[in-house]
Amino acid sequence: MAAAVADDFAKKCELQHNDTLGRFVIARCSLSAGETVLQEQPIVILPHIGDRRCAKCFKLTESFCSQCRLLALCEDCAGHDERDCQRLRELQLSEEQVQLLQAKVNAEVQPALACLLLGEHEHSRPLYEEMSQMETHLEERRGTDIWRSHQTHAYAPLEATGVLMQLQAVDEVLLQRLLGILDVNVYEIRAPEYGGAMRGLYRRAALFAHSCLPNLETAIDDERRIKVFANRPIAAGETLYICYTSVLLGTEERRHILRTGKCFDCSCARCQDPTELGTHMSSFICNACACTGGYVVRQPETGTWQCLLNPEHKLKPEFVCNMLERAKEEIFHARGDIYRLELLLVKMSRLLHGNHYLMLDLKQNIASILRQILQNMAHCPNRKVYERKIRVCQELLLVLKVVAPGISRLKAIALYELANTQAELARKLYSEQEHSSRELLAELNQTEIMMREALRMLLLEPVATPEGQMSRSMLRELKELQNDIKLLQESSDDVVNQ
Numbered sequence: 437m438a439a440a441v442a443d444d445f446a447k448k449c450e451l452q453h454n455d456t457l458g459r460f461v462i463a464r465c466s467l468s469a470g471e472t473v474l475q476e477q478p479i480v481i482l483p484h485i486g487d488r489r490c491a492k493c494f495k496l497t498e499s500f501c502s503q504c505r506l507l508a509l510c511e512d513c514a515g516h517d518e519r520d521c522q523r524l525r526e527l528q529l530s531e532e533q534v535q536l537l538q539a540k541v542n543a544e545v546q547p548a549l550a551c552l553l554l555g556e557h558e559h560s561r562p563l564y565e566e567m568s569q570m571e572t573h574l575e576e577r578r579g580t581d582i583w584r585s586h587q588t589h590a591y592a593p594l595e596a597t598g599v600l601m602q603l604q605a606v607d608e609v610l611l612q613r614l615l616g617i618l619d620v621n622v623y624e625i626r627a628p629e630y631g632g633a634m635r636g637l638y639r640r641a642a643l644f645a646h647s648c649l650p651n652l653e654t655a656i657d658d659e660r661r662i663k664v665f666a667n668r669p670i671a672a673g674e675t676l677y678i679c680y681t682s683v684l685l686g687t688e689e690r691r692h693i694l695r696t697g698k699c700f701d702c703s704c705a706r707c708q709d710p711t712e713l714g715t716h717m718s719s720f721i722c723n724a725c726a727c728t729g730g731y732v733v734r735q736p737e738t739g740t741w742q743c744l745l746n747p748e749h750k751l752k753p754e755f756v757c758n759m760l761e762r763a764k765e766e767i768f769h770a771r772g773d774i775y776r777l778e779l780l781l782v783k784m785s786r787l788l789h790g791n792h793y794l795m796l797d798l799k800q801n802i803a804s805i806l807r808q809i810l811q812n813m814a815h816c817p818n819r820k821v822y823e824r825k826i827r828v829c830q831e832l833l834l835v836l837k838v839v840a841p842g843i844s845r846l847k848a849i850a851l852y853e854l855a856n857t858q859a860e861l862a863r864k865l866y867s868e869q870e871h872s873s874r875e876l877l878a879e880l881n882q883t884e885i886m887m888r889e890a891l892r893m894l895l896l897e898p899v900a901t902p903e904g905q906m907s908r909s910m911l912r913e914l915k916e917l918q919n920d921i922k923l924l925q926e927s928s929d930d931v932v933n934q
């Protein structure tokens with residue numbers, strides 16, 4: 437299996453280097469949409485900065501291994517990697533030193549130890565060497581907040597206790613390099629608890645460059661194996677891109693994440709276009725007097741916020757910043773309350789374009805509450821609830837079709853939600869005798885097309901992921917839908933033949 441996995445990458449990908457991207461990957465041959473280019477297990481799995489997770493099962497924990505006393509181990513796990521445990525026992529630390537390393541404030545000691553231990557054993561030494569080649573942006577990061585945090589919460593306690601001297605005689609720069617490699621290269625992976633996240637470092641998946649319009653999609657399964665696949669047909673020689681951020685963020689937010697976390701400025705077509713490919717995902721409504729239908733966008737070269745219709749209509753950057761901060765806070769407080777969310781949507785629509793990323797965030801929140809309402813028949817949802825959900829899904833899809841034009845998990849889920857709600861509403865209206873069987877048939881035929889499109893994308897997700905599971909139950913729903921369509925067709929044929 438491992439050899440076949442490595443071969444996929446070797447057969448289909450070629451490593452290159454240039455001054456802008458550093459190392460990056462191009463397609464060695466043409467790739468079809470959905471084709472896998474890589475599957476691999478992580479070199480190392482790490483908690484998010486500040487979290488402490490069991491070295492064996494990765495559950496959040498405050499307990500430590502009773503043997504080595506340095507790696508976190510939850511009460512349900514009997515032990516962790518014996519070689520690591522043995523190596524840490526050899527350090528022969530005093531109780532006081534152990535306490536310093538275990539202190540909650542020094543939680544960054546754990547990821548540092550996990551990396552250092554890779555270099556301590558013969559079997560993992562090649563992985564450590566390979567990891568050391570990864571991009572670290574040491575100079576750009578020097579003196580930043582994250583540098584100081586690593587210095588205070590990882591380097592200082594490891595140095596003061598003599599652990600660094602004993603483990604490969606690592607100095608501060610080398611430790612900062614290793615922790616920088618994690619910051620720049622890790623993927624977010626699902627943690628054992630619902631909604632939790634942690635970090636995984638992958639040898640080859642860390643080589644792909646970023647674009648806000650990527651041609652690759654990634655999926656990480658419950659065993660933390662990453663699968664990377666083409667989201668559209670790719671020609672031989674094309675650079676392969678993944679998206680390091682979320683496509684549902686606005687340009688300034690994406691660029692901020694890339695600049696502070698990954699130390700580069702993205703120059704993709706979406707970042708260069710003030711309208712974000714016509715979606716207006718960061719646009720304000722121009723409320724200057726006598727301006728109707730104008731949108732205020734940020735000009736990438738000057739950073740000024742100007743109306744597209746009347747460039748003399750401007751917004752001050754501080755106003756934009758404050759307004760967005762306030763809106764984020766209000767959204768945060770309205771979460772889970774559909775009435776507050778809907779009111780906020782109306783209020784914000786006076787200032788923001790309907791596709792603004794904060795408006796989309798609100799719509800996603802609303803869609804998720806509507807899903808819960810519709811799933812619970814005790815709520816007896818009326819027609820308006822279905823129609824609202826359909827509308828919200830359609831609005832999200834219109835944007836996703838532009839910013840995620842190829843195979844996309846987000847788009848597939850939105851399409852499925854739309855198809856499913858539309859089918860439910862059609863059945864309800866038919867059962868209430870508001871629609872004829874002909875109207876029901878037309879609706880179900882339409883939803884079948886959408887369902888098949890959503891499934892085409894979701895069936896590429898590994899089985900051991902929530903989306904992979906979802907696609908299996910969607911297959912059953914599709915069969916039922918097709919059965920209903922067949923029965924309706926037969927009965928309408930009977931009527932015609934009589």
Ligand SMILES: C[S@@+](CC[C@H](N)C(=O)[O-])C[C@H]1O[C@@H](n2cnc3c(N)ncnc32)[C@H](O)[C@@H]1O
Pocket residue numbers: 456457458459460569570571573620621642643644645646647698699700701702703
């Ligand atoms: C995960 S690493 C990718 C592999 C890396 N280029 C290497 O040589 O190991 C991320 C780093 O690659 C570079 N990079 C990736 N995409 C880029 C882009 N679109 N523009 C500029 N630099 C990019 C940045 O230096 C970024 O911090």
